Amino acid sequence: xxxxxxxxxxxxxxxxxxxxxxxxxxxxxxxxxxxxxxxxxxxxxxxxxxxxxxxxxxxxxxxxxxxxxxxxxxxxxxxxxxxxxxxxxxxxxxxxxxxxxxxxxxxxxxxxxxxxxxxxxxxxxxxxxxxxxxxxxxxxxxxxxxxxxxxxxxxxxxxxxxxxxxxxxxxxxxxxxxxxxxxxxxxxxxxxxxxxxxxxxxxxxxxxxxxxxxxxxxxxxxxxxxxxxxxxxxxxxxxxxxxxxxxxxxxxxxxxxxxxxxxxxxxxxxxxxxxxxxxxxxxxxxxxxxxxxxxx
Ligand SMILES: [Zn+2]
Numbered sequence: 001x002x003x004x005x006x007x008x009x010x011x012x013x014x015x016x017x018x019x020x021x022x023x024x025x026x027x028x029x030x031x032x033x034x035x036x037x038x039x040x041x042x043x044x045x046x047x048x049x050x051x052x053x054x055x056x057x058x059x060x061x062x063x064x065x066x067x068x069x070x071x072x073x074x075x076x077x078x079x080x081x082x083x084x085x086x087x088x089x090x091x092x093x094x095x096x097x098x099x100x101x102x103x104x105x106x107x108x109x110x111x112x113x114x115x116x117x118x119x120x121x122x123x124x125x126x127x128x129x130x131x132x133x134x135x136x137x138x139x140x141x142x143x144x145x146x147x148x149x150x151x152x153x154x155x156x157x158x159x160x161x162x163x164x165x166x167x168x169x170x171x172x173x174x175x176x177x178x179x180x181x182x183x184x185x186x187x188x189x190x191x192x193x194x195x196x197x198x199x200x201x202x203x204x205x206x207x208x209x210x211x212x213x214x215x216x217x218x219x220x221x222x223x224x225x226x227x228x229x230x231x232x233x234x235x236x237x238x239x240x241x242x243x244x245x246x247x248x249x250x251x252x253x254x255x256x257x258x259x260x261x262x263x264x265x266x267x268x269x270x271x272x273x274x275x276x277x278x279x280x281x282x283x284x285x286x287x288x289x290x291x292x293x294x295x296x
Contacts, residue, residue: 029249066090067096074105116176143156261291
C-alpha cells in the first residue's frame with residue numbers, strides 16, 4: 001500500500017478497508033473499475049452510495065494542498081460504472097489560480113479515461129461555486145447527482161439554479177461529448193504523437209484553441225492533460241494544470257519531470273504558451289516544447 005493512504009485507511013469501515021487494501025498498490029491513482037466496485041460493495045455490506053461516501057478519505061489522500069493544507073476528495077462515477085477519484089492540487093508559493101479543485105480532478109480523471117458521461121459526483125465538502133459552474137459544462141451536467149456526507153443526494157440543478165452554461169452560447173456538444181479534431185503533423189516522437197492525439201480530444205468551443213500537455217517522467221511514463229474550456233471562462237481547466245493533477249494522482253514528484261510538450265491549434269483565438277510556461281517554471285527546470293499544429 002502507498003504511504004499516502006496509511007492514515008486515511010484507518011478512517012474506513014473495517015470490511016471496506018480489508019477489501020480495498022489489495023487495490024492500493026503502487027500504481028493506484030484513484031481509478032476503480034465497475035467490477036472492482038461491485039466487489040467492494042459486496043464486501044462492505046453497504047449501499048453503493050454509502051460505500052462511495054466511505055471512500056472519500058482515500059480520494060482526499062490524493063490531494064496536494066500545498067497552500068491551504070485543506071484536503072478535498074471527490075469521486076466521479078462514469079456511465080461505464082467505473083469510478084474516478086480526484087483531489088485538490090495547489091502550487092506552493094504561486095498564485096491561487098493554478099489551483100485544481102477535487103471535482104475538476106475527478107472529472108478530468110474520468111474524461112482522460114474515455115468516459116462520455118458522468119452520473120454521480122461524491123465529495124466531502126459542498127462544491128464551491130467554481131465547481132458548480134465547471135460541472136454545468138458537462139454532458140447532462142445539470143442532471144448529475146451530487147452526494148455529500150449527511151445530505152440527501154441532489155441534482156446539480158439544486159445547487160446551481162438559474163444556471164448559465166454552454167447552451168446559452170449555442171454550444172451543442174458539451175464537455176465529455178465524443179469529438180476528435182484531426183491535426184496534420186509529421187513526427188515520429190511518441191510523446192508528440194500522444195500530445196497531438198490528446199489535443200484532438202480537447203474541449204475548446206469558445207476559442208477553438210484545441211490543446212494538450214504531455215509530461216514525461218524520467219522513467220519514460222507520460223501524464224496527459226487536455227484543455228477544458230468553460231462558458232464562464234474562468235473555471236476553464238488548463239491542460240498543464242490537468243496534467244500536473246494527473247501526475248500527482250499517480251503519486252509522482254515534480255523532480256521526476258523530464259520533458260513537457262504543449263500542442264495547440266494554429267486556429268485558436270488565444271495561446272496557452274505563456275500560461276503553461278509560467279506553471280512549468282514553478283515546478284521544474286525543464287524547457288517547454290511548444291508545437292503549433294494546423295487542423296487538417
Ligand atoms: Zn471547487
